[in-house]
Amino acid sequence: MSHLLAEIKIENYKSILSEVFELSAYTPLIGYNNAGKSNILSAIKWLLRRTSLQVNDFNNLDLPVVVEGRIDGITDELLNSILPSHKVSISKFIVDGSLQIRRTQLVPGDSVARIKLQVFSSEATAGSEWVSNPTGIDNALNALFPEPIQIGAMENAEEDVSKSKTTTTIGKLLGEIIGPLETQYGAQVRNVLDELKGIMDADGHSRAAELRQFDTAVNQKIDSFFPDINIKLHVPTPELKEVFNKGTIKIYEHQDSEGRDISSLGHGAQRSIQMALIRHLAELKREEENHNTTTLLLIDEPELYLHPQAIEIVRDSLKALSTEGYQVVFSTHSAIMVTSDDIADAVLIRKTRARGTYKRSTLKSAVPHIEADSASQIGLLFSLSNSSKILFSEKIILAEGRTEQKLLPRLFEAIAGKSMGLHKYALISMGGVASTKKSMQVLEVMDLPTRSIVDLDFGFINAIKDGFLDEEDTDVVACHMIFDEIASSNGITLAQNGWPAKSSSMTAAEAFVVLANQIKAQPHIEAIHQKLLLHGIWLWRMGSIETHLGIVGKNEMVWASFANLMKSSYLPDLIRDYNGVADCINWLIGNEAI
Known part of the structure; x- marks a missing residue:
């Protein structure tokens, strides 16, 4: 991996009062339930993709939420691989291969436009080291870190693999393959859609006889109330992208000819399918021409509901991703997810009333x-x-x-x-x-x-x-x-x-x-x-x-x-x-x- 988010400092975000977390290519977050591990994952995503935080996201409503990150491993080779305009935007802020960024939201519900993104400048005068919203910095960051993939807790597995949204795994998979599908079948599908539009559209050139009969019968009744008004039943035809984006998952067991929704499966099977899709998504993305990006994969308890052997498969898959252009940060309650090689990078998360969510020293920092x-x-x-x-x-x-x-x-x-x-x-x-x-x-x-x-x-x-x-x-x-x-x-x-x-x-x-x-x-x-x-x-x-x-x-x-x-x-x-x-x-x- 050429670059990664090596450190993140989080202030006033949910259960986190103020703490610095060291991150590696494969970072297990280990702690008891309700210790705040998921909050760390969400804060990481917010740093790279701003959204407006609400009241529940602020620990103290009188203070801003501030998330600061340090990106390490930015080499000349990496800079030369991105667009010249992006390179110009960030080059002057890089010191010894590192870039420091900070995102701040002052009050809950503030507009996205008012959420500040700042970059640390070693050349600035004392007291003004953070430069606000440098031109092109967001696009330059997008070039280094594509949209993070965040996989929530088990209750979200069914939606994640069955509903096509930009934020779900199945949606991201469809987003990867929609281009080739459109190229190969776009014209053919458009012809079918145009035919369908002619039949179903209110102004279709081949409007279905059943629809015309409906229009006539209803208009006769409306005429007695409003003589100058006519209606037509309109059945909208989806656009090409909508057709491809409606993809979902169907389950076939024991060579059944009729598929079932994933909701019919148990939690373990749902989670297994979810992890398999993530693995396939990773393989697809690795085939892209741009191998210089790092995609953050943020997962809550990937081992949940899986048997020990399946947990080992998930662990090995995620570790493989961490060497193939992905930075994997995950919460876990399973020792199987953490081998002896991973101990040094494991972050022990704890929470008390006085300190909020905090970390114990990692073995790596203790060595x-x-x-x-x-x-x-x-x-x-x-x-x-x-x-x-x-x-x-x-x-x-x-x-x-x-x-x-x-x-x-x-x-x-x-x-x-x-x-x-x-x-x-x-x-x-x-x-x-x-x-x-x-x-x-x-x-x-x-x-x-x-x-x-x-x-x-x-x-x-x-x-x-x-x-x-x-x-x-x-x-x-x-x-x-x-x-x-x-x-x-x-x-x-x-x-x-x-x-x-x-x-x-x-x-x-x-x-x-x-x-x-x-x-x-x-x-x-x-x-x-x-x-x-x-x-x-x-x-x-x-x-x-x-x-x-x-x-x-x-x-x-x-x-x-x-x-x-x-x-x-x-x-x-x-x-x-x-x-x-x-x-x-x-x-x-x-x-x-x-």
Whole structure:
């Protein structure tokens, strides 16, 4: 793609108070219902094709609606491909291949003529950088961006594929093929229409006998009321363009000879046909001589009512379009629409009463702030299994162990009274404590609140490596000394660094459980726990979640048995350290008492 709308700033439009959104060739807008994703799509279209906004389009009636966009990738080759007059109109405003435009409507219902289109000029004096309505700028923009294609929500699918309007997919398709149809069949159709006009027209040269009989019979009756008036029944004949523009879709199933309206199909079938037509429209437009335009394709929830395989087909089709002269911006609730390659460009949309619709930082904008060696961690975090959780949640819980993955959601719901999903939490496996810092860093620069749950050994090894604790921390040093004292008597093997190592009799994790049972170590462990809380990290003070729960083993049988016991048991009696587990759950949901 040679050029695209790379950024859009929207002010006072519907739910959007003021926000800047970065756009790419394939941009998923991800957020909960009513977050304002559709408003972003509409604002993009309004920037490029002005219409008069009404009262409901203004967030604050006392302020104007302003939408500003930056177009990147305007090369000399592109400028040389458009009309010289268009090139002259925009060349002087282009800086480093970019053009900035701004559209403003002051009050609701204002006339289209009063809606300003401004262009940023780097050569203008300070305070007057925006030049209003430069001559020819609208036509020049049309040369770069043809009419955007906006596909609304599912309730519009039937109309979009069955009613021929300039704004519908079927209308656009007919608009693409009407030229060849007129060339090939125009004369033939005109002859037929002229014949029909002669028969049906009030002044037709071959007016039908039935119509003349009707005229005579009615005029005899009118004559008694108005002697000087005659009437003729007139049946207008459509013009050539009207004939071609009345096209619609008929559905044929099981080789039926009689077609049905698309309204007879279910929503899934309607949406499938709609997406197929969009794909065909794209292919037709790619065959046009002008390959230097970029068509914005703005779609609300393209996956709606489709089964998973069909969603994959739609995704692949839209991604193909994004490399073939289309810029695709769409809202979605499906992780299938967003592959790991698309994560960097996904825009997480949220809305609050105070901020209105806003975005979280994209991974693409966050990458410069992430350590260079975090690439593999990004891939792990946003694998297909995790992406749906991360992208569609408000808060992230990172947990190392498989027991947390299996049992923590059940414990969370039992203690908090609502599931993690209702709290908008996602529970993500870190793939080892060595990933804790990098995982948190990736998510936090994306403005995704994150908390981590780790075993006790993290507090003495990885916490120091990651910089959460100092090696000379008094509590760390104290626990180090306790290990020296208890190692030999408890069968603990210490590594050269003085911390437990795996041996034939005990794992390092089991050695830290032994430490947790030492009464003199517990105040120091508690102090380390509190220090890590300041970094958003929960440390299992008794060694691991298994120790707190009172279970032995990490396998499906142990987890299933405990889950079944939870259904019929009083949790404070079932869980060895109920208060410690409850403290963790309450900390996750932000209980101020913890």
